[in-house]
Amino acid sequence: MSDDDVTIMEVDEVEPATSKSAVTVSLKTAQLPWIEKYRPQKFSDIVGNEDTVSRLAVFAKAGNAPNIIIAGPPGVGKTTTILCLARALLGLAFKDAVLELNASNDRGIDVVRNKIKMFAQQKVTLPPGRHKIVILDEADSMTDGAQQALRRTMELYSSTTRFALAANNSEKIIEPIQSRCAVLRYSRLNDSQILAKVVEVCGKEGLSYTEEGLSAVVFTAQGDLRAALNNLQSTAQGFGHVSPDHVFKVCDEPHPMLIRNMLESCLKRDIHEAYKVIAKLVKLGYAAEDIVGNIFRVAKTLDAPDDAKLTLIREIGLTHMRVADGLASPLQLAALLARMCHGSVTSKG
Ligand SMILES: Nc1ncnc2c1ncn2[C@@H]1O[C@H](COP(=O)(O)OP(=O)(O)O)[C@@H](O)[C@H]1O
Ligand SMILES: [Mg+2]
DSSP states (O other), X not given: OOOOOOOOXXXXXXXXXXXXXXXXXXXXXXXXXXXXXXXXXXXXXXOSOHHHHHHHHHHHHHSOOOOEEEEOOTTSSHHHHHHHHHHHHHGGGHHHHEEEEOTTSOOSHXXXXXXXXXXXXXXXXXXXXXXXXXXXTTGGGSOHHHHHHHHHHHHHTTTTEEEEEEESOGGGSOHHHHHTSEEEEOXXXXXXXXXXXXXXXXXXXXXXXXXXHHHHHHHHHTTOHHHHHHHHHHHHXXXXXXXXXXXXXXXXXXXXXXXXXXXXXXXXXXHHHHHHHHHHHHHHTOXXXXXXXXXXXXXXXXXXXXXXXXHHHHHHHHHHHHHHTTOOOHHHHHHHHHHHHHHHHHXXX
């Protein structure tokens, strides 16, 4: 899924006459996606990428922020950071002095020429040293033409307006724009950072959970905090309790326990047992790419000697490459198992 921000849908609230107010309140909060409910409002609440965030906090204090591009994988806080920066810089003027355009807005050449230009020309009273801010979220989805139109606008209005761009892939932003901006890179959040946030949200929501359930949420998120919160909320709403079984059911991922057993069978050279798992997963309809990806993630955490693990991971990597090239047949997966069984023997010497 792409890095689309979730817009809160407005739902008509029909209150049954008999409902008690407490029930209505819990219904209302239940409707709010947790990723929005728990979106950090200030820099200090942003998890991870401390160096970059603290640099931005300095800009926010000093006032004269440069144009910035924040590049990084989805769900690590790029949009959140830019909004925090704008809020810190502009305070109450945020409403009038920020133009936010994301991938769901039309951002072709015309919009850049007209809407952004009009905004840049508008007069807004701001504290000294502050500028209006144009936020272009998911800027890598803008066409080259629109980006070209932007570069001139950026320069013309540099005395009044700053641009803040967020992108998954900074290479899709044309060079001239990159050279006019400070490029900041965000990396994936690590598992303990995600876990800490998930535990915090569980506490605030009063969820019942098991430790393993939370590890499962972290495992499925793969460094994407948005995915973690979404998966947590879906599990909470679907089952009311966060356990690994519930999480993997909601996320529709093969259970890592199955895959772990399969890898252990490989290490024991038992290809028949190992193949049973693959056959089951293929029958359940999982795509070869998802299966291989999952095998890799489980193999990393496997409790085995390093050399055996490295051999497994090499074979998994090679198979992943073939699958990504289009050879996604069960035969490739069977071949992977055969090689893993064989490899684990040779690595034992
Ligand atoms: N570093 C972070 N610290 C705290 N919450 C985060 C962080 N990254 C993501 N989130 C959570 O995920 C949601 C989506 O984050 P967002 O900033 O939109 O990610 P993206 O990097 O894809 O723009 C936020 O509303 C917040 O709840
Ligand atoms: Mg974003």
